Amino acid sequence: MCALLSLLLVVAVLAGSCGRGSPSPPAPSAPGELPAGGTGAPEVPVPKRPCPLCGQPVPENLVHRRPFALMIDNAPQARPQAGLGEACLVYEVLAEGGITRFLAFYLHEDPPKAGPVRSVRPYFLDLVLPLDAVLGHAGASEQGFADLRALNVPHLDEIYGGGDAYWRVPPSERKPPHATYTSGELFRAAMKKHELEKEGPFPAPFPFRTGGKPAEQGKEAALLTVYYPGGWQGYRVSYAYDRDTGRWLRSINDDPHRDADGRVLWARNVVVHFVEMRRIPGDELLHMEAKMTGQGQAIVFSGGRYREGIWRKPARRSPAVYRDDRGEPLELEPGPTWVLVVPVGTRVEIK
Numbered sequence: 001m002c003a004l005l006s007l008l009l010v011v012a013v014l015a016g017s018c019g020r021g022s023p024s025p026p027a028p029s030a031p032g033e034l035p036a037g038g039t040g041a042p043e044v045p046v047p048k049r050p051c052p053l054c055g056q057p058v059p060e061n062l063v064h065r066r067p068f069a070l071m072i073d074n075a076p077q078a079r080p081q082a083g084l085g086e087a088c089l090v091y092e093v094l095a096e097g098g099i100t101r102f103l104a105f106y107l108h109e110d111p112p113k114a115g116p117v118r119s120v121r122p123y124f125l126d127l128v129l130p131l132d133a134v135l136g137h138a139g140a141s142e143q144g145f146a147d148l149r150a151l152n153v154p155h156l157d158e159i160y161g162g163g164d165a166y167w168r169v170p171p172s173e174r175k176p177p178h179a180t181y182t183s184g185e186l187f188r189a190a191m192k193k194h195e196l197e198k199e200g201p202f203p204a205p206f207p208f209r210t211g212g213k214p215a216e217q218g219k220e221a222a223l224l225t226v227y228y229p230g231g232w233q234g235y236r237v238s239y240a241y242d243r244d245t246g247r248w249l250r251s252i253n254d255d256p257h258r259d260a261d262g263r264v265l266w267a268r269n270v271v272v273h274f275v276e277m278r279r280i281p282g283d284e285l286l287h288m289e290a291k292m293t294g295q296g297q298a299i300v301f302s303g304g305r306y307r308e309g310i311w312r313k314p315a316r317r318s319p320a321v322y323r324d325d326r327g328e329p330l331e332l333e334p335g336p337t338w339v340l341v342v343p344v345g346t347r348v349e350i351k
Ligand SMILES: [Zn+2]
Pocket: 051, 052, 053, 054, 055, 056, 088, 107, 108
């Protein structure tokens, strides 16, 4: 009887402690929504401003944060990647061996997990510098390291000095070098610790259309396919336009390209950006070089249409400016943009 009594007492104590936090009194701040600043304040609508990277209206306090950009693996063993769905802007560029890598830029949506993070190549620095973002990567090619130093690129390298911004998953999950991940929260904490934070405003990569329906310029397109040359087992990327949502849905070799959470990756705009690119003669590691400055052709897809034009980029630190054949700026729809950087002569099929 005595044992039963003590058991009842334990149950009563446990019930008492559980009841303390829930369900009453109500929690002072509701989870889910970001507070406008301070806790317990009455609800005040947060002023919104367009995100410089994607043009979408987002709370002002997030727009002035410094963006960061992650080098993300696209080897078949790296798929599905994590965190590409949260990016405002993604560049896809060939690395050696016919495999592409992504440079994904983040500002207002912090990915819970992003990666696998890989090493950087020099021509990706031409995309990071104009947007004053902090680069996240795991190592670099020899020229990549030289350019990181010479150009004083703000960066967190998982292998040399910035390991606190990342974690590695066990080999049972992903084998190295496809095992390095970060999150928005962890990366931003490391930016703070390494004194890489900075207040905005930050530059925008494109002019975005403001207000109303998509522009009805250009020719209609329902599907675009880019055949990356030298691609691993005929690597090709397609985007199919979904009229109901205004989204371009991404596929790799005809299979929907999904993020780790199962969502099919999509873009509001797809830009095909042609550059002079070649394998470096005599380089045993098959590294590529790309001429990212100067000018070249571009095709901009948005709103189920496409327009052709020219990009110009006078220096490594300046952004590429896109104009149509009459010299007018090529505006993009607000939303995520994917820029496919491809060698001149790459086959692009539009239907
Ligand atoms: Zn954005």
